[in-house]
Amino acid sequence: MVTLTIDGKEIQVPKGTTILDAAAKLGIIIPTLCWLKKVSTTGACRICIVDIAGVDRPMTACNTPVKEGISVTTTTPKLEETRKKTLELMLVNHPLDCPVCDAGGECNLQDACYSLKVDKNDYSAALERLPIRYDWKLLESDPNRCILCEKCVKVCREVVGREAIEAVDRGDNTIIDTVTRQNLDCDFCGNCIGACPTGTLISKPFKFKGRPWTFDVTSGVCAFCSSGCQIEYHAKNGRIERVTSADDGFNRGNLCINGRFGYAAFNSPDRLTSPLMKDDSGQLRKASWDQALGAAAARLKDAAAASQGGGIAGIGSPRVTSEESYLFQKFMRGALGSNNIDSEARLGYLPSQVLQWEMLGYSGGTYTMDAIEKATAVIVIGADLKAESAGFAYRVIQAATKNDAKLVLAGSRYTSMNKYANAFLHCSPGSEAWMVAGLNKAVLAKRPATAGDVTGFDALKSSLDAISFDRVSEITGISEAQFLETAALVCSGGCTAVIYGADLIRSADSRNAVAGTVDLALLTGAVTEAGGGIYPLDEKNNTQGMLDMGICPEYLPGFRTYGHAAAAFGSAWNATIPVTPGKDLFQIIDAIEAGQIKALYVMGNDPLHFMPNRTRVMKALQKLELLVVQDVFMTDTAKLAHVVLPAAIGAEKSGSFTSADNRVQSFKAAVVPAGESRSDADILIALHALVASETAHGQNSLDVLHHEIAALTGLYSEVCDQSGCHIGRIKNRTTKFTCVPLTPLAPLPATRPFALTIGPVLHHNGSMTSRSENNMLVAGEAYVEISSQDAASVGVAAGDLLKITSDAGSISLKARLSEQLHSGALFVPSHFRDAAVTTLTGSASFPQYVSLAKG
């Protein structure tokens, strides 16, 4: 500790603390303009100058560390005068367009000038106006307003890892521009806008939408990916016009394009604003809520009655709140008597989490994701972090750049995180399970001891002994030496974090791949108290919360089994719950085809978009006697529905989301539902009341629901360890772990020449953002990524159409050439509805084998 005096007050602070931070601890606020806590100091504005006894010049408080015994003075007439003159210099040729400047009213420069009473300017220079960048997408840059604080540059580089913008040129012409001075090509996360203290970098969609102080600002939780970022919705006249995030929140004000710009989907003209019912001619026509709810309830009730619930099924949503998921399964199980409930998590996340639960005793992340920043080694397997969950990417960047963590990436695809990687295990698509087994084997070779209280270690060891590196290398394309070098990195530090994503979870042999990943977390001590945790990723905001709430056929909420808990739930709900597990997603389709399931309730999802084999699913859905679709948009599935119920979007309701790292965060509605739409909760409560003879559901307020959920599931700890988390945290700190032996399956023969993977990409989240004009502006259509080498041999150039054919079907997409993709591998983004990419897939796992032809 260092003792120093600031303005006559003594304080002790840790060595390395800046004078600015030390002063803040004393409650002394030193003015700043360029200082931003989350990035390295810049020292550009020179406003935070202070005097230090014995030092013959003022020092900047923001980047000067304290020293034992120094005496600091933060305010003197001379310092004030210098600050004032510095601001006057800053204002030389600064445009006085505050009346139309977006920052008007929330401008740090205005505030600084006001508080330092800068009302004249002794300095002047020739006026040369710099051109405004109107040509960028989503962002506009007016360099004339720039004070060169470099916050934007630093956030882009240090937080987002993009380095899209830089201070370029010299002298007074120095501006923030792209490095090449060409058009902006970046993540479009807008974190630079968030950091800009003036109106230099502004959001184009927000421009002229209103003065900042005229908006209603409501704290919320981002409704896109599984990072669970804390945001503020700025609403006016019932519309969300801007999303911001505060630097003092969990995610330090950092968002991605979806969080900052995806709100345009909420205002999309495609929103469903009134209930629809199919008329006799098969046309969907506007209906009243009473008509629609009455019809849906009556027909669901009839279908349930006719089959004792077995003829009815429901598909839930990773988008809706946990409370709504809970109400959905309560309605399905309690009111309709059906356990045929599933969701898109069946395609990968759910089975992976059931397995993780078996091995660790919990699903989802071990710690809140900030623990990743303190890791000394981070292993990311089968994930495109920024595409799946940007919040995790930002944490990994912090670990790699500011905590000297060794970063290991492993997977079949090169991603934007590769620039930080110390090792990249680039496996051939589909060989993920073998790669993970190889890495386990290498780690065991480097560090043979077991980690903690782990059962099954010997079985794991002997299963790995039975696999040779030669075989692993043959299948994965990764050499033994690479595995061993990587293992050395993994074992180099004390605190390892393991992150795994869609390419692993949906890999060909996902069971061994996931088990191996959890084994790796056990071998490296990632899940111990001293570890950095294990984190499964999912693309959507509340997949974890949805599963916690029992949106699956095999478990009741809280992963409670029917045998143990059906009675308790039944008695709480005043209902009889069937005690046998229901049908899963695939079985539901089979049963529809077989005529066993005749009625389907689809809430907040589009099976035609996410289910493999679109043609087959389409036929099945068309066969249904009753299809009720509750959604915010007219999805392809909704077009087939008999009853369409318009639902509210994330910003329009209250409830909670559980992020992939098990943070439970509740929020209040920022705006009222669009048009006549209603929250899923309201719709479910109404349906439940209409179907169940007796309504114990009149008091389904959030508080009552939370109490019921907490009591029945036992999921939540009483103590919340994150601000903004109003319910608590999922209990997941177990200490009994089980290793699973690894017996990766022999790879299936490739039935066609190219191995196709479909997955998320930067600039989108699910299909939701394909309704956002903002996201579509920067990434507007599907494409197929192909290695340049393959493109040459197929004879296509970038932008040419490629016809992709699988056993299931065929689509055509524009080719995008890649230098990083393995030859023989293809990648197609999953987001674009028009592309109907599931036409190609025969199953949920990747790769899918396809043929290519020009055109």
Add this chain to the structure above:
Amino acid sequence: MAQVVFSTWGGDIVDNRNVSGEPQAVSYRLPVAFDGQRPLRAFMGWDGIILFDKDVDVPAMTAEYMKRVQTLYCCGKCTPGKKGTKVLMDLFQNVLAGEATDADLDKVEDLAELLKNCKCTLCQSATVPVFDAVKHYRAEFQAYLNPACRTKAPAARYIHKITAPCMDKCPAHIDIPKYIEAIKNYQMDQSLATIRENMPLPAVCGRVCPHPCESACRRKNVDDAINIMVLKRTASDYERLHNVMPQQATKAKKDKSVGIVGAGPAGLAAAYYLALEGYPCTIYETLPEGYGGGMVAVGIPAYRMPRTILQRDIDIIQSVGVEIVYNCRVGTDITLAELRQKHAAVFIAPGAHTSKPMGVAGEEKGYKGFLTGGINFLRDAYLGKPTGMGKKVVVVGGGNTAIDCVRVALREGAEVSCLVYRRSRKEMPADVWEVDGADEEGVKFEFQVLPTKIIVNEKEEVTGVECVRMALGEPDASGRRRPEPMPGSEFIIECDTVIPAIGQDMDLSFIPADMGIDITKWNTVITKSLPLKDAAGKDLKDSMGNPLSRTLMTDCDGVFAGGDAEIGPLTVVACVGNAHRAATVIQRWLEEGQAYLSEQDIFDDVLTYLGVYDKDEQVPWLDSAERANQKEIHGCERAARGNYREVELGFSDNTAQAEAERCLRCYRMAMVVV
């Protein structure tokens, strides 16, 4: 003798403008003619203005200086710098246009005061000469405000140079503040790209450079120098540890090729910069493949410079279009004349691979155990050949090679490794940290001891060395106290091996006498130089006694020379800097048929002669961030037999980032009027 008309340099006012009697005699370390021809009329820089010509238009010079600072070098990254120099620039432009007022001139002082709060030194230091000019030549400025009063000044040509104390002191003139700033900004790739602009062996000079830059670091005036060398290593390590191959744009391939003698630092550097310009380069190297790097390879042990890491630097140099022909001794396998025939230009950089004789009785007799020299010993050890070393080793010498020998002797299995040096420890030319490293590994030292005779047994095997103790007398020409033998202090050190390591020499026997290439009496190649002279008419020399500003072309057209063979045995970084210059001059010669130095080249030399660093400068700054030093492996096990693992461990990225934050970014601009 050039007369100083007026000067504020260093804060000392010399005003001979209106003296009637004897003008004040003062001289500065500047040539009287900038390039040996054009008289240097005025000099303007961070420490003031110096006028040698009374007719220099001071307001015009001042305006030009501020304009260049603002538009060419001000980084714009702090408010006083960005806006203050703009206001000043426009103010002086207004003066020249006759549109300013006298009150405007008063603002110069106010702004000079305000610019003391700049983030770095560039803009701040630029206000010094500007303020001096306005203060002492106010009447000339005022004359501009009233055009009628002004006499027309003769046309002037201005030449400027950006520098920094560290950059100037670095013989390769690496843009050190820039690469440090990139590390501070978490841009290791940018940092390394900047380093490579002047230093194609970053992994090497990040490890074994004697870092003269650090001796000229202004941060030293606050507390300790920035750890410039290890920051360079960090940038290079980062690239290697992230498996990145640098993107290096090479120009279109030219049809003229360059032949280079020796794959040492100079040969590699010249080849790299010529190859980037599109010239195919072939290096002819005596040693076998795998041993490129010259003295860095065979002269610097692997525990200081791991071979794979050196090889990586060489591989990257080769990747831009450099061919190395190994096992090819020029003069034996191919003649220099043949090379001259084969290539459009030839660069001679053979290094200094011969050991100097020790001057001790018996050394010429070929006794078993008396090795031919330190550099040969290190080379044999590096190549894995038998070294002829026994168990008890005495190394004679006080330089880095001697230290390398005693430390390598331990790793080669010596039971006793002893260094004998005739002066005291603190006078050793070896780097302090190298001596300390040897000490830690268990090397014995015998200081102030001079070997006088080799003792052998009947089989002519060395059994010891007779020595005499030395007393230190009066300082000699080098400033070190002259050691003198103490009569009657003779004693014998028992040993079975003696390794003389008192210095290296060049073997230039491959240069035929008939090619017209001159060689000095110190056995270095003579290259063409500019006739730079001081006010007293004396030739300006560099620190090695060579002419200050050399084109590096020999008297044989198209044959250039560099590295140790041209400078005299020096350092890796000196050879790289020298070879980089050679590459640019070779390019000019190939493209324009003339081997000449640019104004920027000359200015580099002029500034080096003047000196940019001032050890007496008061640098007001809070000394609250200590210098970071790299970790190393400790304990004598690190020198166990066969253990050549690297001793120094470099920085973690974050230690480097914090160290980079200490940099004061001491850029400054010099300008001359000719």
